[in-house]
Amino acid sequence: MKADMQTNSKQLFATFLLSMLAMLTNYAVSLCLTPYISNNLGTEAYGFVSLAKTISSYGIIVTSCFNAYISRFVAVKFHEKKYDDAVTYYSSAFYANVFFVFVALIVDVFFVWNIEVFFNVPQALLFDVQILFFIEIISYMLYSLSSVLGVYAHVKDKLSHISVVNIVYYGCEAIVLIVLFGSFQGHVYYVAIALLAAAIVSLMICLVLAKRNAPELTLDIKRFSLRSIKDLFVSGIWNSINNLGNLLNSGLDLWITNLMLSPTSMGELSIVRTVSTIFTTVAQLISRPFQPLLLLNYSSKKTENVVSIFNLQIKIAGYFASVLTAGFAAIGLSYFRLWTPNENVELLNGIAMIIVLGFLFEGMATPLFYTYTLTLKNRVPCFMTITSGIINVLSMYLLLSNTSLGLYAVVGTTSVLGFLMYFVFTPLYAAHCIGARKGCYYRSMLKVLLSAAVTVAISILIPFNVISNTWIGFICSALVIAIIGAVSMWIFSFSANDRQWVIQSIKSRLGKE
Numbered sequence: 001m002k003a004d005m006q007t008n009s010k011q012l013f014a015t016f017l018l019s020m021l022a023m024l025t026n027y028a029v030s031l032c033l034t035p036y037i038s039n040n041l042g043t044e045a046y047g048f049v050s051l052a053k054t055i056s057s058y059g060i061i062v063t064s065c066f067n068a069y070i071s072r073f074v075a076v077k078f079h080e081k082k083y084d085d086a087v088t089y090y091s092s093a094f095y096a097n098v099f100f101v102f103v104a105l106i107v108d109v110f111f112v113w114n115i116e117v118f119f120n121v122p123q124a125l126l127f128d129v130q131i132l133f134f135i136e137i138i139s140y141m142l143y144s145l146s147s148v149l150g151v152y153a154h155v156k157d158k159l160s161h162i163s164v165v166n167i168v169y170y171g172c173e174a175i176v177l178i179v180l181f182g183s184f185q186g187h188v189y190y191v192a193i194a195l196l197a198a199a200i201v202s203l204m205i206c207l208v209l210a211k212r213n214a215p216e217l218t219l220d221i222k223r224f225s226l227r228s229i230k231d232l233f234v235s236g237i238w239n240s241i242n243n244l245g246n247l248l249n250s251g252l253d254l255w256i257t258n259l260m261l262s263p264t265s266m267g268e269l270s271i272v273r274t275v276s277t278i279f280t281t282v283a284q285l286i287s288r289p290f291q292p293l294l295l296l297n298y299s300s301k302k303t304e305n306v307v308s309i310f311n312l313q314i315k316i317a318g319y320f321a322s323v324l325t326a327g328f329a330a331i332g333l334s335y336f337r338l339w340t341p342n343e344n345v346e347l348l349n350g351i352a353m354i355i356v357l358g359f360l361f362e363g364m365a366t367p368l369f370y371t372y373t374l375t376l377k378n379r380v381p382c383f384m385t386i387t388s389g390i391i392n393v394l395s396m397y398l399l400l401s402n403t404s405l406g407l408y409a410v411v412g413t414t415s416v417l418g419f420l421m422y423f424v425f426t427p428l429y430a431a432h433c434i435g436a437r438k439g440c441y442y443r444s445m446l447k448v449l450l451s452a453a454v455t456v457a458i459s460i461l462i463p464f465n466v467i468s469n470t471w472i473g474f475i476c477s478a479l480v481i482a483i484i485g486a487v488s489m490w491i492f493s494f495s496a497n498d499r500q501w502v503i504q505s506i507k508s509r510l511g512k513e
Helices: 002-040 042-065 068-081 084-112 123-149 151-155 157-181 190-213 224-250 253-260 263-299 305-341 345-375 379-402 407-433 444-461 471-492 496-509
Strands: none
Touching: 002 042, 002 157, 002 305, 042 084, 042 123, 042 190, 042 224, 042 253, 042 263, 042 496, 068 084, 068 151, 068 224, 068 444, 084 123, 084 151, 123 151, 123 190, 123 407, 151 190, 157 190, 224 379, 253 263, 253 379, 263 305, 263 345, 263 407, 305 379, 305 444, 305 471, 305 496, 345 407, 379 407, 379 444, 407 444, 444 471
16 A cells, blocks of 8 residues: 555646646636626626526536446456447447537527526526526536546546646636626626636547547547447446435525525525535545546455545545635635625625535545445445435425525535535445445544644634735735644644655655655
8 A cells, every 4th residue: 555655646746736726726716706796797696607507517417327437437448458348438428428418408498598487587687697507508518528538537547637627627717707807898698608618628628638648549439339328327327316416415505595585695605605616626636636546456455555545535635624614714704805895794604614614524525435436336325315415405495484594594404414424424334335344434534623623723713813804914814724734634633654655745746756
């Protein structure tokens, strides 16, 4: 395990840094876009921007039937030198996605034409919202094609390429947004146009990179196979069901808020959700670089190595989760005052704190989700996610109908159920799937929680509010909290082996070894 980790540390470190750069690029776009739209076009307008992204992502539930396990199938066949079979799976998945792009176009037209049936849309925004939804749904479906083309990165262990593509994607989005909002009168559908342009550019780049790095993988319509689609579908259908459960857990909150509260409340929730989306992305980015190494060790029946890698991921993800928790506890109010000064910042910060506390557990558990891909044991997690989602929607409806909790009810139910899923079910079942000891992940999780508690306590005691009333002061405060979190994690969470791996990774990256 130690040798494997040190051998791969340079690639892991590079992939992680590029992934973080991609995430920061995305955050920079959101940081500038959110206050601009909410201030110039209204909070309701920004709410529909987020809602359009959420609704567009529903299409991923369908395509994930074929895309969820395409990397696994192609990689296995490729490493077995069964190149014809690899090409068959690759081509079949790609053209199945092309088919669903056309299906989405038809559904898109019907949906947009009748959009007032589904949402409470102010008349002043109706046309803009229709165009927004129409373009954004298509852009998301095109982006799904890029995910298939990106299979080569898993096959060739070039996951850093995906991060580079994401950086280009967010950069293209930013450029188009600057040009449109800077040259013409503001419209919310500019966001969708920027996403469409970015999706097209990403698709072209992925096509070039795939041909250059994995010429053995070709897109041949003649190799389309219903049998291959069936194999992908049988494995991926549970992933789609799981995505449906995730939709019930958090993907309907904007929709429910729009119908049961108001477009303005939906806009306020959207602003906070922009932040929480970044949190979730961080956890996913931390998990991705380790996946080829996990696949290698699991295929070699090295269960102890798999557990060790997952435990390290839990601690790394836990560091970011604990720092974010401490950050919002200490300077969250300052953040919203600086970012969205015209909004109800006390409400936004209160909602954010509930979401962040839930993310503390979600962040730690996110790396473990890959267990279900490794083992193809995803039926039980799907059932649990669906059950949790149904309870979440019903609880949300009852609380909104019978209490005055408002947005606190929307985010509170999700966070409570998330704790039960991520801290109780996921660690136990993930261990069961790989045949490891049931409590093998709890030691790491409890260490992370201890580190988080120390980081939060110290951060609250320091009077950051004195200096965090400007962006420079806020950034300095955030850096101090990050350092506090790093020291706390290093002392309370990391083992001697973990510390050695981190040091070796840094030395390897700096070329000192």
